[in-house]
Amino acid sequence: MINISNLNVIFRGSGKEMHAVRDVSFTVAAGETFGIVGESGSGKSTVLRTIAGLVQTSGGTIAINGQAISQKRSRDSSRLMQMVFQDPYGSLHPRQTVDSILREALIIHGFDRQDERILKAIADVGLSLQHRFRYPHQLSGGQRQRVAIARALILSPSILLLDEPTSALDVSVQAEILNLLAHLRQSYSLTSILVSHDLAVVAHLCSRIAVMQFGRIVEVLSAADLRLGIARENYTRALIAASRGFSRAQ
Amino acid sequence: MSETLLDVQDLNVAFPSRAGITQAVRHVSFTLGRERLGVVGESGSGKSTMGRALLGLTPKPGIVTARKMSFDGQDLLACSEADWQRLRGRRMSMVMQDPKYSLNPVVRIGHQIDETSRLHLGANAAEAQRRTLAMLEAVQIRDPDRVYNLYPHELSGGMGQRAMIAMMLVAEPDILIADEPTSALDVTVQNDVLRILDDLVRERGMGLIFISHNLTIVSSFCDRILVMYGGKIVEECKATELHHAKHPYTRALIAAAPSLAEAREELATVMRDPAWLT
Numbered sequence: 001m002i003n004i005s006n007l008n009v010i011f012r013g014s015g016k017e018m019h020a021v022r023d024v025s026f027t028v029a030a031g032e033t034f035g036i037v038g039e040s041g042s043g044k045s046t047v048l049r050t051i052a053g054l055v056q057t058s059g060g061t062i063a064i065n066g067q068a069i070s071q072k073r074s075r076d077s078s079r080l081m082q083m084v085f086q087d088p089y090g091s092l093h094p095r096q097t098v099d100s101i102l103r104e105a106l107i108i109h110g111f112d113r114q115d116e117r118i119l120k121a122i123a124d125v126g127l128s129l130q131h132r133f134r135y136p137h138q139l140s141g142g143q144r145q146r147v148a149i150a151r152a153l154i155l156s157p158s159i160l161l162l163d164e165p166t167s168a169l170d171v172s173v174q175a176e177i178l179n180l181l182a183h184l185r186q187s188y189s190l191t192s193i194l195v196s197h198d199l200a201v202v203a204h205l206c207s208r209i210a211v212m213q214f215g216r217i218v219e220v221l222s223a224a225d226l227r228l229g230i231a232r233e234n235y236t237r238a239l240i241a242a243s244r245g246f247s248r249a250q
Numbered sequence: 251m252s253e254t255l256l257d258v259q260d261l262n263v264a265f266p267s268r269a270g271i272t273q274a275v276r277h278v279s280f281t282l283g284r285e286r287l288g289v290v291g292e293s294g295s296g297k298s299t300m301g302r303a304l305l306g307l308t309p310k311p312g313i314v315t316a317r318k319m320s321f322d323g324q325d326l327l328a329c330s331e332a333d334w335q336r337l338r339g340r341r342m343s344m345v346m347q348d349p350k351y352s353l354n355p356v357v358r359i360g361h362q363i364d365e366t367s368r369l370h371l372g373a374n375a376a377e378a379q380r381r382t383l384a385m386l387e388a389v390q391i392r393d394p395d396r397v398y399n400l401y402p403h404e405l406s407g408g409m410g411q412r413a414m415i416a417m418m419l420v421a422e423p424d425i426l427i428a429d430e431p432t433s434a435l436d437v438t439v440q441n442d443v444l445r446i447l448d449d450l451v452r453e454r455g456m457g458l459i460f461i462s463h464n465l466t467i468v469s470s471f472c473d474r475i476l477v478m479y480g481g482k483i484v485e486e487c488k489a490t491e492l493h494h495a496k497h498p499y500t501r502a503l504i505a506a507a508p509s510l511a512e513a514r515e516e517l518a519t520v521m522r523d524p525a526w527l528t
Contacts, residue, residue: 039436040407170292170463172520175506179517197436204508204517227510242437243510245470246444 001191002028002051002159007060009046009215020046022215024060028191035206035223036195037239043215044195048161051193052083064159079109082152086164088144092136098122098147099132102154109155121154126180142173146180153184160185160192166201178204199243203227211236255424255457256282256304259318263296263303263481266311274299274312276481276527282425284455286448288472288489290462292503296481297461301427304459305344306334322424340370343418347430349410353402360386360398363417370421385416389446408439415446425457426450432467444471465492465507477503480527499526 009021021043028034038044049055051062053073061068069077085091092101102121106114122132125146136144145165152160165181166174182205185192196202202209203223211218211233218233231237241247263275275296280287291297303314306329319326321342329337346352354362363385364378373381379398386394389412402410411431418426428447432440448471451458462468468475469492477485477500485497495501498521505518 039438171465171503172292172506175508175517175519178508179519182516198508199437200508200510203510204514223513227513238438240510242441243466245466246441246448247470248448 001030001032001065002034002193003061003063003066004047004051005061005063007047007050007062008058009043009050009055010058020215021050024212024215024217026210026217026220028193030191031185031189032208033185033192033194033206035202035209036193036212037197037199037202037209038212039197039239041214042212044212045163047212048083048163048193048195052081052161053078054083075109079155080157081159081161082155082157083161083163084145084148084152084165086167088141088148088168089136091148092144092151094136097133097135098127098139098150101147102151105151105155111155117154121150124153124184125150126176140173141169142176145169145173145177149177149180149184153188156188158191160190162192162194164196165194167196167198174201181205199226199240211239254281254283255322257318257320258304259316261300261303261314261316261319263299263308264313264315266313274481275303278478278481278483280476280483280486282457282459284451284457285474286451286458286460286472288460288462288468288475289478290465290468290475290503291478292463294480295478297478298429299481300478301344301429301459301461304427305338305342307338307344339366339418339423340421341423342425342427343421343423344427344429345411345414345418345431348434349402349405349407349414352414353410355402357401358398359400359402359405359413363413363420366417366420381420382416385420386413388419389413389416390442391416408435408442411435411443412446415443419450422454423456425459427459427461429461430463431460433462433464440467465504469493482527484526497526498523 005025007021007024011018011020024047036044036047046055050057056071099118102118103114106117111117127143127146131143166177169177184190194202194205203226207223208220209223209226210220213235218235219231221231226240229237229240231240259279261275261278265272265274278300289297302308308314316327360382363382367373367378367381383394383398386397391397391409391412405413432443435443447458450456460468460472469489472489475487475489475492476483477497479499485495485500487495502518502520506520508517
């Protein structure tokens, strides 16, 4: 469904060049959840933002359903691809209620039956009616992330791009959001890409996982292999070992 | 391990406000020897507030009360501000989560660390610099002479955190309180920083209070663990026995975390019982 080939991203500024993404290629099948892990600066978020059209490509193609999409997105193609960001504090407008945050997306894309859709989206993400006219600061971190997910889902996208959706949350809240995402992708047969630094989170939600370092995909492995520590590259093995916790010997 | 460095009995921290009194820490009692003591809990559990109270750093209008709070025989409850200044930095230190906010951005790394030795140990400039360079080397900074002259913005996160640890340890304190010292770091760097702390506990016999939200790290790194919920210690156990934890909150926390070791269909969510707070 999603086909990325030889993606390159170069940031230029004040005479310096930063090659953030180098020759990244992968495919995601319909209904699959594909994971990208890596440490800070590995380029994992840049890949996701490029797919979403937020960052200019410097080379390579992004194809959805066999159709290459251009840098300038049509309204329809942006509706089909929705993104959820890491920080629910930063991604919701502080002076808009949940209702108007959700309604804005509907207005932009010219949807009808807006009230009905808003009520459904609120119910879908496990919020209740009393949250409809609240402002983001009146919600907890987990509730805010639910609003961000509702805002993405209200446009009935086929692709969901998740950038560290639970890193800012406590373990108990993270569990609720991960369960919600697992449940929603099933009921709406969503294809998604999840970017995270947390191997346990990625292994929990994804079937195949790409490991990135210095802008490149080091290797792609299955969740089962990741759990067992069966990896080709030294870097992946080091990452898995480090994620298992502290070990005195080494 | 045998000798007790810190003895805390019935510690309470309260913040009065117009809306009433918020009890951030309730009836906390524990002792610390020359060991690694982990404190885990979620946001708002009072773990950081407790760490600050131990160093007399509770911000106003917070009220700290305790039946007993003593460090190496000295009564901390009776400490004046001058007494605290002799203790803090010299015998008890704290490492915060993010080096970006804890280092002075306009002073060279080396000079910031020198200040500790000059202030607390009365070292002269040359002696302070010698100690700083030795300490930077001890926290495994490869090129101490170069790093000595850098400004904080020129360091990566991992290097900044090592510099922070060097600064806290240059006076060779007996107790180090580390508040989420590795949470802002990448996993591979995390373990390097933990190894440095581990060596210091073993080689210098320091007592370490390691505050974290990460159960994996705490259970693999510490000797003993306190689990906090709503300002209270709900469970105390050996780190190796965390997986046999008895309290429902601890068990729920373990079950809620996705695990790399085993696949789980659905994560358990944490049900909270108001009775845990009484």
